[in-house]
Amino acid sequence: MLTKRIIPCLDIKDGRTVKGTNFVSLKDAGDPVELARLYSEQGADELVFLDITATHDRRKTFAELVEKIAREISIPFTVGGGISTVEDVQVLLKAGADKVSVNTAAVKEPELIRTLAEKFGSQCIVLAIDANLVNSEWKVFTTGGRHATDINLFDWAKQGEALGAGEILFTAMTRDGTKDGFDLEANKRLSESLRIPIIASGGAGNMNHFTEVFQQANVDAALAASVFHYGAIGIQELKKELQRQKINVRI
Amino acid sequence: MSNRKINIAIIDYGAGNVKSVQFALERIGFSGVLTDDITTIEQADKVIFPGVGEARSAMQALKDKGLDTEIPNLKQDVLGICLGMQLMCDYSEEGGTEGMGIFPGKAKKFPVPLKIPHVGWNQISKLKTELFQQVNEASFGYFVHSFYVPLSEWTVAQTDYSFPFSAALAKDNFYGCQFHPEKSSLVGEQILRNFLAL
Incomplete structure (x- = not known):
């Protein structure tokens, strides 16, 4: 049976992880490769690396990092952050990334999803959507959540699927960083209305939140950052707990 | 495998991420x-x-x-991975594509209401052939695909996604894996080692 995936997310700036971590075992907590290897050994199913570097030579630094990760890590990983052209994707896939995530550029130009899916295959195109409740309607935000749009989350996700996205990575901004749990309602609605896998993100604070989002929202994967980085939740213990809750995981 | 100087060709025909395979071989010393x-x-x-x-x-x-x-005329061992394996079959429903006809059978699209692509870690079982030596039944492989090859007499591993399908095929000197051994952690590395030791 297909298992539910647990995905740690690492923010990268200038080739280094941004947030500190509590892993005393790491020689260099800012080294994404070392952290990635640790997560992989602990049983992470996939990894996501988001490049938040703003400088001009960001692409080259990130591509070099992607290649280092691909050399070292034997599980799949997705890279994202500022991807807006076919060439961006080509460089990252050539460096060894398995999937890329697109966000703002796809909102600005939805056809980008189709172009990328036709060229590289849907399986490697993840549509990342940041959304927030505005007057009790889920609206899409761009540019790292800084820019509001009038686009409805569920309409956009549906359109993304039709254009050829292979997965949806949905971040509930209201939840992000709160540790109050994933947004079960929005994730459930996405999961039920689409035929592509949904990765839930935003709000993970304890192990029960993962159980809930898999059991109640029926998402395919759950992504988190700080609870893993600061060691509040260990991936191995999380997966054992999920297994106790009769959720299929890879152990 | 005492000599690690065996020549391994990874066919690069412009199909996306082929470096993963090269890196996986390097991780196991080839x-x-x-x-x-x-x-x-x-x-x-x-x-x-x-x-x-x-x-x-x-x-x-x-x-x-x-x-x-x-490719169909090669005499040495050949391992097709994912789409590679599907192209080694007679036909794929994806784009109505004629394949190379090495493995009898067709790649078909996963039916409604299954989520596609079938992406993530799933178990491989009923393992046959040397390819799966020292690989436990129900080990996990990493899959990402929207089309599948039905079970046949050439199936040497199977996986369940609401119904069983071919996770691996073998015929003569030709092998195929629907999952990605290069992305399947320690299990995948063992399968690659086994292939190189055939």
């Missing part, structure tokens, strides 16, 4: 060359045929390079 050169491929001890992308355009790329007629 090196493979990315190539679309027929002579290099013919002279290799082992050939790996990866595939990521869409069947029709991938098959066209093979034809453009003359590889579609070359």
